[in-house]
Amino acid sequence: MSTLPFPQNIYGSWKEIAGQVSKAKPNDHCMIMADECRQAVLAVVSTFDLKGCFFYLPVRPFWRWSQSAQHERIAGLLTVIFAYLYQIVGLPFYAEHGTFMDSQYDCLENWLNEAEDEGLDDKEHKAWREHRENSMYELRQAGIHILRLIQNPQQLVQMEKVVTAYRHRDQHELEWEIIGLDFLKLHRDYPGRSLADSIHPDLLYPYEDERIKPTEYTGFYWSGTDCFADELDELINCTFQEMPVMDEPVSVKRFDRMPPKENNDFDFENRFFPLMERLRNLLDDYDHEEYNGTI
Numbered sequence: 001m002s003t004l005p006f007p008q009n010i011y012g013s014w015k016e017i018a019g020q021v022s023k024a025k026p027n028d029h030c031m032i033m034a035d036e037c038r039q040a041v042l043a044v045v046s047t048f049d050l051k052g053c054f055f056y057l058p059v060r061p062f063w064r065w066s067q068s069a070q071h072e073r074i075a076g077l078l079t080v081i082f083a084y085l086y087q088i089v090g091l092p093f094y095a096e097h098g099t100f101m102d103s104q105y106d107c108l109e110n111w112l113n114e115a116e117d118e119g120l121d122d123k124e125h126k127a128w129r130e131h132r133e134n135s136m137y138e139l140r141q142a143g144i145h146i147l148r149l150i151q152n153p154q155q156l157v158q159m160e161k162v163v164t165a166y167r168h169r170d171q172h173e174l175e176w177e178i179i180g181l182d183f184l185k186l187h188r189d190y191p192g193r194s195l196a197d198s199i200h201p202d203l204l205y206p207y208e209d210e211r212i213k214p215t216e217y218t219g220f221y222w223s224g225t226d227c228f229a230d231e232l233d234e235l236i237n238c239t240f241q242e243m244p245v246m247d248e249p250v251s252v253k254r255f256d257r258m259p260p261k262e263n264n265d266f267d268f269e270n271r272f273f274p275l276m277e278r279l280r281n282l283l284d285d286y287d288h289e290e291y292n293g294t295i
Contacts, residue, residue, distance in 0.1 A: 017042070029204060033254075041256045045203050048249040048269045050217070054236070055276045056101075057082075057091070060223040061286040063142040073166065074173070077180050080162045081279070082146075082220070083155035084187055089272070090194040092219040093150070095143025100216040104235050108228050109136055132227050139222040146220075160184060179278055186275065190268050198249035198269065211245040218276070225287050 004012050010032075018030035021044060029045045062078045065071035085091045094101035112132055149155065163184045168174040195214050205211070216239075223229065251265035 014042070031203075033203075033252075035254075038254065038256060041254045043252055043254045045200075046251045046253070046265060047204070048198070048251075048266050050246065050248050050273070052246065053217075053273075055218045055273065055280065056221045056224070057085075057219070057276070057280055058223045058225075058283050058287045059094075059142070059146055059220050060139075060226065061283050063146060066146075074176055076162055077166050077176060079149060080155050080159040081180060081183050082150040083152070084159055084183060086150045086220070087153070087156050088187065088192060088194060090196050090215075092215045093143070093147050094219065094221045095140070095147045099219065100213075101219055101221050104232060105136075105139070105222070105228075107235060108231055111231070112136060128227075135227050139226075143222065159187065175282060179275065179282065182271075182275055183279075186268070186271055193268055195249070195272070198251065198266075199247050200250050200252075201247050203250060203252070205245045208245045210243045211247055212240055212243050213247050216240075217246065223287055224284060 002009060014030065014032055021028050021030040025046070027047045027049050029047075031043055031045060032040055033043050034040055059082075062075060062082070065078070066075040068075075086093060092099040092101065094105060096102060115129075163180040166177050166180055168177040195218065199214055201211065221232075249266065249269050253259050253265075
């Protein structure tokens with residue numbers, strides 16, 4: 001590009017390189033950027049492709065285990081894991097005012113309260129209405145208790161002690177033991193690392209207002225199988241379907257020096273998101289509608 005005048009020569013060079021980078025790796029973006037240490041540097045921003053997946057953890061199984069002395073061990077293990085995910089990783093909790101899931105449940109509750117009472121003389125319809133009202137009351141009250149529990153800094157302090165003391169007694173408990181150890185190792189390897197640390201919406205599509213944020217595609221919710229599950233899915237899908245951008249984790253390589261040979265840019269994410277899926281699937285296995293417990 002030396003035949004072009006300044007700054008067209010720089011733009012032409014960047015355009016050529018950016019095209020090659022994009023062709024080699026569609027999730028990579030070549031750009032010239034400035035930061036607190038550099039006036040201008042060639043950089044490649046890589047995105048961690050979440051493939052449009054959402055990572056929501058149902059807490060109803062945990063709540064019911066926490067109400068039973070028989071399940072005290074598993075409830076204790078989940079308490080410290082949840083505390084780590086809430087306090088360090090930054091997963092929002094549905095009972096916390098102003099969170100994405102809180103607004104979804106507010107909408108469901110409003111629909112329930114505004115529903116016409118047609119057919120209430122019918123016993124089946126009346127029983128279904130009462131069941132939904134009771135479910136809403138349970139998820140609200142349980143959410144308050146769980147949030148207070150996992151907000152407690154002491155739960156995080158004793159995470160290592162609780163996880164390492166957990167010993168399985170059967171194959172089902174072995175799965176919980178392994179996932180507890182995996183979360184503990186992630187915490188040890190990345191102390192203080194939150195999901196927000198690798199989110200930089202200012203780098204990619206900074207002028208796009210409609211975007212799915214990490215606090216919206218991750219978090220704790222009540223249940224995926226309760227009487228509100230279908231409506232909740234519809235609400236979330238309707239909210240996201242018009243949003244063109246999803247704020248995924250990114251890494252930035254600045255080429256003012258040679259990059260390291262080993263690429264560990266997304267080591268945390270490559271471990272964290274599969275762990276979230278494993279934990280979600282385990283909780284889903286125990287997330288049943290039938291229950292006769294008390295708040």
